Amino acid sequence: MPGRILIITGASRGIGAAVALRAGSAGYQVVVNYLESEAAARHVVQDIRDAGGTAIPVKADVATEAGVLKLFQETEATLGPIYGLVNNAGTTGGLARIDEITSNMLERLMAANVIGPMICLREAVKRMSTRYGHSGGVIVNISSLAARIGGAGEWVHYAATKGAINTLTIGLAREVANEGIRVNAVSPGLIETDIHATAGAPDRLDRLRPGIPMKRAGTPDEIAAGVLWLLSSEASYVTGTILEIGGGR
Numbered sequence: 001m002p003g004r005i006l007i008i009t010g011a012s013r014g015i016g017a018a019v020a021l022r023a024g025s026a027g028y029q030v031v032v033n034y035l036e037s038e039a040a041a042r043h044v045v046q047d048i049r050d051a052g053g054t055a056i057p058v059k060a061d062v063a064t065e066a067g068v069l070k071l072f073q074e075t076e077a078t079l080g081p082i083y084g085l086v087n088n089a090g091t092t093g094g095l096a097r098i099d100e101i102t103s104n105m106l107e108r109l110m111a112a113n114v115i116g117p118m119i120c121l122r123e124a125v126k127r128m129s130t131r132y133g134h135s136g137g138v139i140v141n142i143s144s145l146a147a148r149i150g151g152a153g154e155w156v157h158y159a160a161t162k163g164a165i166n167t168l169t170i171g172l173a174r175e176v177a178n179e180g181i182r183v184n185a186v187s188p189g190l191i192e193t194d195i196h197a198t199a200g201a202p203d204r205l206d207r208l209r210p211g212i213p214m215k216r217a218g219t220p221d222e223i224a225a226g227v228l229w230l231l232s233s234e235a236s237y238v239t240g241t242i243l244e245i246g247g248g249r
């Protein structure tokens with residue numbers, strides 16, 4: 001909805017950056033959250049501004065409660081009341097079989113992919129729900145097809161965090177359906193971003209491409225298109241849905 005304030009976690013690169021650019025073009029006031037990549041975040045913000053839109057960068061570690069609070073407080077102080085949240089920031093935890101994982105890996109993974117997103121949901125609901133006198137809002141969580149496929153041999157730990165995101169999406173959608181808030185998820189398949197190289201598998205796209213029915217990886221913008229639809233009033237009767245965008249995978 002034009003002019004409305006949208007927080008996108010992890011929007012300096014990859015899927016989050018693509019969502020930010022589309023949201024800027026659609027007229028949202030976009031909050032480009034990032035962890036470390038300040039130059040990349042500023043680039044996304046500048047692209048939105050150059051196209052006539054409104055955007056601000058906010059550095060905050062959304063794997064921590066303090067970081068989430070900083071993100072929401074800075075957004076409100078700079079732009080005003082929040083209308084939308086795209087819970088996108090996430091990590092894989094790294095390639096490992098279950099017999100190779102460490103508790104440190106798991107703690108960091110759960111903080112980034114489950115606890116942080118849940119705290120973002122708490123802060124969003126408190127600021128959107130008619131129960132607290134607000135006028136509603138819309139939330140899109142970024143899940144993964146790994147939640148359905150399972151990630152065997154690569155990262156069942158990561159897949160399980162995205163299973164949690166799917167369950168959260170369904171449950172929270174029902175919890176706040178009568179409070180003016182829609183909650184949905186987009187579940188991407190194999191997408192061309194840095195996440196594979198960061199996980200230690202720079203050849204992962206090439207390796208898995210032949211197994212994808214469409215024989216190609218998706219682009220971040222193809223995921224962003226689904227997110228923007230779910231955010232929009234075109235999806236006004238859609239809540240609790242997990243939209244898979246995965247080339248038939």
Ligand code: NAP
Nearest residue numbers: 010012013014015035036037062089090144191193194195
């Ligand atoms: P990416 O290219 O690695 O980008 C990750 C983004 O998240 C960056 O902007 C990064 O910021 C930010 N980020 C990471 N941890 C953060 C934290 N603690 N606080 C704030 N920002 C943080 O990842 P991506 O591939 O776009 O993935 C985005 C989401 O899609 C993730 O939830 C991922 O699990 C999901 N997904 C991806 C794929 C895929 O194939 N790519 C498939 C299914 C699902 P900095 O730049 O500052 O580090």
